[in-house]
Amino acid sequence: MERLLGNERLRSGLSAAFAAGRLSHCYLLAGPPGSGKHTLALILAAAMECTEGARRPCGVCPQCRKVLDGVHPDVVTVDDPARKIISVELIRKARADVYIKPNEGLRKVYIIPRAMDMNAAAQNALLKIMEEPPDYAAFLLLTDGAQRLLPTIRSRSVLLQLSPLSEREGLAELERRFPQKDRAALAAAWERSEGFLGQAVLLLTEGEHLAPETQSFSDCFARRDRLGLTELLVPLERRKREELIPLLTQWIEVLSQALAVRTGQPGRWEAAQRVGRSRTSAESLRALQSLGRAVELLQGNASPGAVCGALQVWLDVSD
Numbered sequence: 001m002e003r004l005l006g007n008e009r010l011r012s013g014l015s016a017a018f019a020a021g022r023l024s025h026c027y028l029l030a031g032p033p034g035s036g037k038h039t040l041a042l043i044l045a046a047a048m049e050c051t052e053g054a055r056r057p058c059g060v061c062p063q064c065r066k067v068l069d070g071v072h073p074d075v076v077t078v079d080d081p082a083r084k085i086i087s088v089e090l091i092r093k094a095r096a097d098v099y100i101k102p103n104e105g106l107r108k109v110y111i112i113p114r115a116m117d118m119n120a121a122a123q124n125a126l127l128k129i130m131e132e133p134p135d136y137a138a139f140l141l142l143t144d145g146a147q148r149l150l151p152t153i154r155s156r157s158v159l160l161q162l163s164p165l166s167e168r169e170g171l172a173e174l175e176r177r178f179p180q181k182d183r184a185a186l187a188a189a190w191e192r193s194e195g196f197l198g199q200a201v202l203l204l205t206e207g208e209h210l211a212p213e214t215q216s217f218s219d220c221f222a223r224r225d226r227l228g229l230t231e232l233l234v235p236l237e238r239r240k241r242e243e244l245i246p247l248l249t250q251w252i253e254v255l256s257q258a259l260a261v262r263t264g265q266p267g268r269w270e271a272a273q274r275v276g277r278s279r280t281s282a283e284s285l286r287a288l289q290s291l292g293r294a295v296e297l298l299q300g301n302a303s304p305g306a307v308c309g310a311l312q313v314w315l316d317v318s319d
């Protein structure tokens, strides 16, 4: 639950519901882009699959881990990033699947990342499932605004409205993510973000050109080119710590955008789109976590040589 910043009321309400085992079949997660809908969807899905009783979602049991890493077989994303709308065929496919019992989880959770892009036929098909769902089925509908869905769908769902963050929360998070940027730049981006972290992050990386090394990293990662990655990392061992941190941070940004691409959001960089098309969410997430660990080590004074060496092992691009 700590993964979702701000939104105290929403979080405490949900924590109480989780602890009491009161989970609805359908949630509507509403908020503008960058407000935390995707994070909240994963928390909800983890709470539904977690086996730790009162501490749901514990975040550490095998079921939670699989959900948070995007590899749980019973947590299904209903989307086709190549198409503009969520078609009735996609919903029918989910409907055929929903009556097959969960593989290993307690529930079958269907995440519809851009529910507002369902046309009327798709929404009506979804409504049919929502009217008589199997006990174990749950639907998480993500939308920019609740009013973009049919009233009949809204009335069957629990609305979770995401709120803006406080300036203190937002700035602290931006400082953590962009250690190389000065405070004034962070404050300016925050000012324009209307309190939604994802929008501030977009503003801070907008128009930012990817370093040539970032392009090479994305290429190697997308192509599973282990030799290419080694050739990229070896000369980086001689770079200064202060140069390496922003570079690796940019690689992390590309991978987080690649994850967004896989849930149907536009990727601003071609490099991110390429990675999103060629690697699964779980693969990108693993690489992202390795890079995050590398940045932490550098901030903790580890030598660039040691960190680049470790990355060659951690970023096993060929698996």
Ligand SMILES: [Zn+2]
Binding pocket: 049, 050, 051, 052, 056, 057, 058, 059, 060, 061, 062, 063, 064, 065
């Ligand atoms: Zn758990």
